[in-house]
Amino acid sequence: MSTTQNPGRPPAAAPDRRRARARSARRPLWAGRAVANVIVGISVLYALLPLLWLLFAASVDSEALFSSDFFDPSGFSLLGNIEALLDQGDGIYLTWYRNSLLYAVVGAAVGALLSTAAGYVFAKYEFAGKAQLFALVLVSVMVPATVLALPMYLLASEIGMANTVWSVLIPVLFNPFGVYLGRIFATSYVPDEVLEAARVDGASELRAFFGVGLKMLAPGYVTVFLFQLTMIWNNFFLPLVMLSDEDLFPLSLGLYSWNAAAPIDPDFYPLVVIGSLLALLPLVVAFLMLQRFWRSGLTAGSVK
Incomplete structure (x- = not known):
């Protein structure tokens, strides 16, 4: 009595080989995820370390700041540092803020x-x-702002606008990168059919923009707003060139002046540290309040 083997049936060892190949395929995937998580963790730690140091340094007095017992709880003086900051120069820090x-x-x-x-x-x-x-506009994006600071100062001096609020405020109103982003958002968020319907209903071009287009561009507007808010808040060179009156200084320039005086008077070091920490609060609040618009704005045009 003879037995016949079905030629279309795979050998018994074939399923074992397939499972082995699947397990071997999963190992590189798991290893890749582990490596990616390690890299992300190191990057987050690298970004947070300066912030953590700033937080601890703002909480200690001037003696503990330069001593070896940096983390000694007896040297913590956060409220004292804030009080000294607000009293310095008759509250000049609040003016800068x-x-x-x-x-x-x-x-x-x-x-x-x-x-x-x-x-x-x-x-x-x-x-x-x-x-x-x-x-x-695209070429202007590649021009560093520091290159334009001196020509803008000469123009401001010619019209008598140097050392005024307008000498700092007006130049930051025009951002070529914001125009580039605005075009991307308008292309992605505002359909031509909606604008045509608004025109058919008798809306003028300005009304179509403010009544229809700007509402659809809200995520894009918030994204551009956050970019410009961060850029202007951290702006240093333009106020340095334009301003000589201390009462008009922004925080960046005011803290720089204190830091320049710190080698002569070390009591300025704690003021600079606590002032830098408090200077972060508006940016943090702005990003937390507007992050849902910002996230949707960054994905504009990614899905069609």
């Missing part, structure tokens, strides 16, 4: 609106020289 809020918030709000409107025009209208003007 107010100036920074004025420059950053007003400049970012108006500048983001101008950038979004310019990007909307480039995306939704056809006019002579459009390609050349947008190419000029």
